[in-house]
Amino acid sequence: MVETSKIVVDAVEFQRAMAAAIAVAGKEPLDLVQFRIVADELVVSARSHTEAIAVEVSTSYLDVDYDRDGHFEITKAEARALNAMRMKKEDPDEELSLGLLVHEAYVQRTDESGLGLGLRAVKVRRNGNPYESVLGDVPHSLAAAAREPATSAQPKMDGSQWSLVGKVAKELDVRLMVWSNSEPGSDTVRTNVAGAGVAMLVLCSDLGREEDNERSSEPPESATISLNFEDVAKSDAVPKVVTAKPPKGLA
Structure with a gap:
């Protein structure tokens, strides 16, 4: 070695x-x-x-x-x-x-x-055990989320999340597009964000979280709005992050 x-x-x-x-x-x-x-x-x-x-x-x-x-x-x-x-x-x-x-x-x-x-x-x-990951497989998880069909649900983010997406766009000097593949009418909306070489996923919920709860060290009250990338099914063909795009016709 x-x-x-x-x-x-x-x-x-x-x-x-x-x-x-x-x-x-x-x-x-x-x-x-x-x-x-x-x-x-x-x-x-x-x-x-x-x-x-x-x-x-x-x-x-x-x-x-x-x-x-x-x-x-x-x-x-x-x-x-x-x-x-x-x-x-x-x-x-x-x-x-x-x-x-x-x-x-x-x-x-x-x-x-x-x-x-x-x-x-x-x-x-270096953090932790070299053979383990705390965050999970983030790139493959984002690619898998983006491959799911887009729905008619509108993207949803709170003010701090919109500011965060804007900051990312500025840091990377890239144009970003957003779309959702959540079920229409869902209390929790999953918004995909993508641009050249970058992919993001943002969860926003109306389930009564306290302000700024999404940035706290404790998971939100509802497990349905907490990202978990610990276990990701991966194929031998690794999708590139930048290939994630919404279906034609979506802004």
């Missing part, structure tokens, strides 16, 4: 994906950002009890122990530290890359641009 796995990604895409995931991540024990290799891409994900997001990041190099490092998680605080080393293009045509060295106990970020010497390193602690 290799001591560390290495993933090299587009630095600008990574920085944007991290900012969006940090915005969505919930409170303890869901105060985490997850990294998962899906179809040779790095997907950065996060979720609370009522919101979830997955963002694709282009990779240029993968040398990964998939059993141990095919997915890994860090706390939101560590994610902020990992993303604090900002990289800016001095030339529009310049390609900025960064590396992630994944150990069973830590994740180290390096600057892989230019000579690729791995300088300017930032190291953060």
Whole structure:
């Protein structure tokens, strides 16, 4: 077994994906950002009890122990530290890359641009057991939710959720579309949000939750409005997050 796995990604895409995931991540024990290799891409994900997001990041190099490092998680605080080393293009045509060295106990970020010497390193602690996930399989869960047929139910989000979706769109500099596949008239509405390289799922309920309950560390009173990605049926053909779109004719 290799001591560390290495993933090299587009630095600008990574920085944007991290900012969006940090915005969505919930409170303890869901105060985490997850990294998962899906179809040779790095997907950065996060979720609370009522919101979830997955963002694709282009990779240029993968040398990964998939059993141990095919997915890994860090706390939101560590994610902020990992993303604090900002990289800016001095030339529009310049390609900025960064590396992630994944150990069973830590994740180290390096600057892989230019000579690729791995300088300017930032190291953060890896969360939990390397072979387990607290958040579950977020990308596949979002892809499965988006494949369900859209219905005539209108998308529904409260003010904080609309603000969150707006913040994600701004961080990623992407246009988003929304649709629902909940049953018409349902007290709990599941709204799908998708754009180039990003998928989200938002649950909004009229079942008498207290204000801001969806962002709390405790699940809502009704289990029907709590996202649970612990058990996901996966096929060998992995759907890409960006292929999730509503049927033709829906805005």
